[in-house]
Amino acid sequence: MSLLQELRSVVGEQWVITTEERRLYSLDGFTVAGRDPEAVVLPENEEEAVKVVKTLLMRGEPFVVRGTGTSLSGASIPINGEVVVSMSRLNRVLSLEGMEITVGPGIANIMVTKNAPPDVFYAPDPSSYSVSSIGGNVSHDSGGIHVVKYGPTFNHVVGLRVMLTNGEVIDVGGRSVMDDAGIFVGAEGTLGVVLRARLRLTPRPATTLTLMGTFDSLRDAGQAVINTYQRGVVPAAMEMMDRNSIEAVERSKFKTGYPRAEAIILVELDGYGAQVEEEIRRTEAAFNEAGGRVITARSQEEADKLWRGRKGAFPAMGAVSPAYLTLDNNILITKLPEVLEQISKISERYSVKVANVFHAGDGNLHPLVPYDPQDPENLRRALHAAREIAKVAVESGGVPSGEHGIGVEKIGFMGFYYSEEDLEAMRRVKKVFDRSRILNKCKMLRLEGCEPVGQLRTLWEGD
Amino acid sequence: MNECVHCGFCLEACPTYVVTRSEVHSPRGRIMAMRLGIESQGLETCVFCRRCEEACPSGVPYGNLISSHRKADAAAAGMHRLLESPKALAMALRLTMRGSGPTSLRLKQFVKEVYDPLEYRDQRPEIFLFPGCLTSVVMRPTVERALRYLRRWYRVEVVNGCCGLPHQGEGERGRAEEMASKWSLSLKGKEVVVLSSNCAAHMKERWKDVNVYDFSEFVEKKGLDVPNVKIRVTLHEPCHAKVVGISGYTRSLLRRMKAEIVEMDDPSFECGAGGSYFLFQEDLADSIFQVKAKKVERTGVELVISTNPSCTMSLWRRFKVLHVADLLS
Numbered sequence: 127m128s129l130l131q132e133l134r135s136v137v138g139e140q141w142v143i144t145t146e147e148r149r150l151y152s153l154d155g156f157t158v159a160g161r162d163p164e165a166v167v168l169p170e171n172e173e174e175a176v177k178v179v180k181t182l183l184m185r186g187e188p189f190v191v192r193g194t195g196t197s198l199s200g201a202s203i204p205i206n207g208e209v210v211v212s213m214s215r216l217n218r219v220l221s222l223e224g225m226e227i228t229v230g231p232g233i234a235n236i237m238v239t240k241n242a243p244p245d246v247f248y249a250p251d252p253s254s255y256s257v258s259s260i261g262g263n264v265s266h267d268s269g270g271i272h273v274v275k276y277g278p279t280f281n282h283v284v285g286l287r288v289m290l291t292n293g294e295v296i297d298v299g300g301r302s303v304m305d306d307a308g309i310f311v312g313a314e315g316t317l318g319v320v321l322r323a324r325l326r327l328t329p330r331p332a333t334t335l336t337l338m339g340t341f342d343s344l345r346d347a348g349q350a351v352i353n354t355y356q357r358g359v360v361p362a363a364m365e366m367m368d369r370n371s372i373e374a375v376e377r378s379k380f381k382t383g384y385p386r387a388e389a390i391i392l393v394e395l396d397g398y399g400a401q402v403e404e405e406i407r408r409t410e411a412a413f414n415e416a417g418g419r420v421i422t423a424r425s426q427e428e429a430d431k432l433w434r435g436r437k438g439a440f441p442a443m444g445a446v447s448p449a450y451l452t453l454d455n456n457i458l459i460t461k462l463p464e465v466l467e468q469i470s471k472i473s474e475r476y477s478v479k480v481a482n483v484f485h486a487g488d489g490n491l492h493p494l495v496p497y498d499p500q501d502p503e504n505l506r507r508a509l510h511a512a513r514e515i516a517k518v519a520v521e522s523g524g525v526p527s528g529e530h531g532i533g534v535e536k537i538g539f540m541g542f543y544y545s546e547e548d549l550e551a552m553r554r555v556k557k558v559f560d561r562s563r564i565l566n567k568c569k570m571l572r573l574e575g576c577e578p579v580g581q582l583r584t585l586w587e588g589d
Numbered sequence: 590m591n592e593c594v595h596c597g598f599c600l601e602a603c604p605t606y607v608v609t610r611s612e613v614h615s616p617r618g619r620i621m622a623m624r625l626g627i628e629s630q631g632l633e634t635c636v637f638c639r640r641c642e643e644a645c646p647s648g649v650p651y652g653n654l655i656s657s658h659r660k661a662d663a664a665a666a667g668m669h670r671l672l673e674s675p676k677a678l679a680m681a682l683r684l685t686m687r688g689s690g691p692t693s694l695r696l697k698q699f700v701k702e703v704y705d706p707l708e709y710r711d712q713r714p715e716i717f718l719f720p721g722c723l724t725s726v727v728m729r730p731t732v733e734r735a736l737r738y739l740r741r742w743y744r745v746e747v748v749n750g751c752c753g754l755p756h757q758g759e760g761e762r763g764r765a766e767e768m769a770s771k772w773s774l775s776l777k778g779k780e781v782v783v784l785s786s787n788c789a790a791h792m793k794e795r796w797k798d799v800n801v802y803d804f805s806e807f808v809e810k811k812g813l814d815v816p817n818v819k820i821r822v823t824l825h826e827p828c829h830a831k832v833v834g835i836s837g838y839t840r841s842l843l844r845r846m847k848a849e850i851v852e853m854d855d856p857s858f859e860c861g862a863g864g865s866y867f868l869f870q871e872d873l874a875d876s877i878f879q880v881k882a883k884k885v886e887r888t889g890v891e892l893v894i895s896t897n898p899s900c901t902m903s904l905w906r907r908f909k910v911l912h913v914a915d916l917l918s
Contacts, residue, residue, distance in 0.1 A: 150613060150631075
């Protein structure tokens, strides 16, 4: 029996795509480089998924596991033309016990909270949470605006069921020391196949309040963030927008009426009545001390309105360009003004209009680098700019990626931060889990046989 | 098409993606198929609910893209001609439902009774009541109630016909435009009150110089008196009405009537009819209906308010369904 026949016998004729339609799986949220998969397989449940993966392993057939395909770093692109195994149909809630919920990897993040009792919620909320899958969230250790208080996905994974490349299915996690689930969180599908996840739910706060600070300089805004922490406040979310992004929002359909300032910071505080009141008082003082002016939303409606602009910041900038790279470098909050200054110089040098949104609470910077996919020269400039921004961020004390993962996009940035020894250690880990490099090859780590194709050369090698 | 940045935010908004979980049957996949110029089943399976447009952060005009791409086959085109003439539609429905072929059986699940469209005209009418083609022949009692209610304040003429939405969605865009021009000319400057919310949405977008109101919108904007009702309901929001932003009027009208509304999850999620989709894509339509039915059942409420005929026909297979106009008399 051929490979395709065997796969069809497992999942049924219609769930193996080999026609031209397989090309619809050549890309994810990263559109700079794509490649058509040999075939796409969509198992219906865990049992079928296990059989599909076993079949591929037995035949030594390289494959890429995909959830919803929202990766911004190209982690789910079949960059070597691999078979794509889509987990999107494994989207069931398998059990719910107390504060823990067990789900299939294909379930959308938002559905976890929707299926939980009303007094609890699933805290990690990447901006793609209405669609992105839990399998992908686990594999990217996804964050979101509430990461500052609640932590990224890592902090909410109790256990995982994973299939290893030797065909063994293991249940990991749930230990207080030497927790073995952690290694699969953020591994971008390079070490094993996530089949289910047991997740921790969080009690819903009784009160949620929003305030906004306005600042005359980025430096003042950065100081305000530091002051806030020094006064013992851990906000649920703390987001900063610079003048460019405020202007982009105000010109778009997400117009909010933000003040025309050098920077604004939006803060969400949550918890219980008296505690939130106290945190508001302290945050106001922290912001005032840094020269900021503060307004507090008096109703949920006002709060929603203040957040609307921030939530529209990406699309508002997206609307000025047909495509963009969304970088996610983490930097030190104290270095924000310098880094932004350098980014603006890089923008000028390459004539690309970069705008910045900043998860100020945890130092995760999103420089959005626009490009025109129809114009190779313009794309080349954007890629150069992205590479230099990554370099600047790392040199200032930051890291190449805060939450979107390395994928194919940032392989060439790994060397900015990690030493050759670090990278060798990672390659060894990969070898332990996947000796024949069958799982999501050429993601995260540049292994033997991973040559960048086309535009990726610019990102990987600076050519 | 170039506005699509491939973020995938549309996926879970799309009913066919929700039930298949395949990129092929998703808006993002369809846009890519059009871009690449490849043949894809997905281009046939789109329900044309346009909920993806709401979910899209980049403002991709998906409805326009798919409607220019599609070409109606003889069966669809034939159906569209019938819809244009409600009287002929009523005859055709009666005839088909007498048969025992698959289409007849399918229709009998959705259509309870077939009526001749109500014809009515006051002297020097001030407003025009436009039931919509299906409403006029399948829900005539609702038309009668709406007319009785509106006549308390206005001189009314009932205008029967098709707005052109089915043509727009199912591959006869040129014809849809012709119809829009014809109506725009004959009803120019008039106040038109529509009993089918998705038709109202289409008319607002495509008809020129006509003051189109969804029924609830008219009642709310004119501040007409409404009775208090002691009922518990859950509200289905017709998809296109949601996209153009008029579905809030029905909710506010129900509140003004002191009805207790128990919200269902994602109220504008496709009903499982999709115009004539339920005839041409039976399996997908039924899978979508199962998802919708669960959302309704979870509210624990027996009565659903729906202001669009195909949605009503789909929902009343399992639930008690009323138009908001049915509550006014």
